[in-house]
Amino acid sequence: MPTLPRLSWRLVGAAALAVALPFAATACGGGGSGDKLVIGTKFDQPGLGLKNPDGTMSGFDVDVAKYVAKELGYPEDKIEWKESPSSQRENLIQNGQVKYIVATYSITDSRKEKVDFAGPYLVTGQSLLVRADNSDITGAESLQNNKKLCSVSGSTPAQRIKDKYPGVQLQQYDTYSACVEALKNGAIDAVTTDEVILAGYAAQSPGAFKIVGQPFSEERYGIGLKKGDKELCTKITDAVKKMEADGSWKAAFDKNLGPAGITAPAPPALDGC
Template sequence: MPSISKRVWGALALAVALPLALTSCGGDSGDKIVIGTKFDQPGLGLRSPDGSMSGFDVDVARYIANELGYPEDKIEWKEAPSAQRENLIQNGQVDFIVATYSITDARKEKVDFAGPYLITGQSLLVRADDDEITGEASLQNNKKLCSVAGSTPAQRIKDKYPGVQLQEYETYSECVEALKNGAIDAVSTDEVILAGYAAQQPGVFKIVGEPFSEERYGIGLKKGDSELRSKIDDAIVKMEQDGSWKKAWDDNLGGAGIPAPTPPQPDRN
């Protein structure tokens, strides 16, 4: 009898263990993946009133999720404001983040990055009829420039162009509205972010000059998860090779009038 009992309990344990094992194998099992992105950046990560998501970062995230086994209906989107990104990853509130997330040495001490999937740089947005501002040097002519308070772009302007009248607002949306109304002369942040605003209102704004910094956008994930990082890198490479990367750019940012850049190769180091 004891041996029969052992066999019965063994069978029961196996019956319980199998479904548990299956539920952790990927999107087809009914699980969801939680992805952090911006909810307020047109052309990159934007949530509509009906809850739908759009933007280049969103399309990149969707592609990666699908490659990991999670189709659209298995994705849970979570807002990832810039100041909260590391905490969201470290606390396990997201599986990964795609949110104009620049790879820096300081951030790499807290989280890991796959990618980069895009290289951009700080640039300038002006009104479409402005012929005076042609690049950052033009700002020295007592021009009013808007950037976000406490941001890297704002600090760079302070450090490199002390002759500029810098106005610091809380959000880039406020800066763009002030530009449209004539309260300021230009807005400065990463070119791809400016492209999103320009594409949202075709013919109203334009991007001028060449980028005057380099920002390498990566996919943020928990530090030490080399397996997930490698899978995401593979997905980025596939997206670039099959044309989906360029299509995502054209669909979301093509209206800004700047051509799709050459997609970078993941670092894998």
């Protein structure tokens, strides 16, 4: 077999290294030049995670995610947003498609078996959205008379309805925006999810909807990340603590959810990683 001169071997080695380096840089995600930080959020939740017609992102979850990214060393132009429907969040994290998810992601024991959470960064509760002219739905118990209720597949609110209110006709869609559209055209009687999410939709269509009854759960929103990544979890926790302490947390809440008539609560105490 013919032997390549020493210089040729060096050239081959350099070419192989040049091919390998871009892949290494992409996988590292260490905040270096050219790297992108992929963050998961919702694209259809006004006031929380919304992709606007011009392609920009807005909402409280988005602002929390951006603040954390900045503390990790990623300016806004280094963020790549990944839509994260409720039913896909664990898979997106486990498969490495996102670094972390900020997407109205309730911390539950079953989810903690698959992913880790930093947080909670917000505490809310499950509620009901109905059309403004509705008078016979006043809370969760009034849904038992074969009312058609919509929630999202894979969500905590949908599971709670199945477990606690079996007399309800539960319709499960992929997104809350699809539920709200079905409510608007009369295909369903009510939408259920967390109060802050419903408030965003109500504010988006003034006079069309109203929230009824008292919240009937406590939802603790966390930032989801790969299980076992304690270093990242600690960094995210420290970033959220800083956001709460310097006033940015309340400012983000007031900007995004204040127009829906919700007063900013005291920031929740964060659990350790």
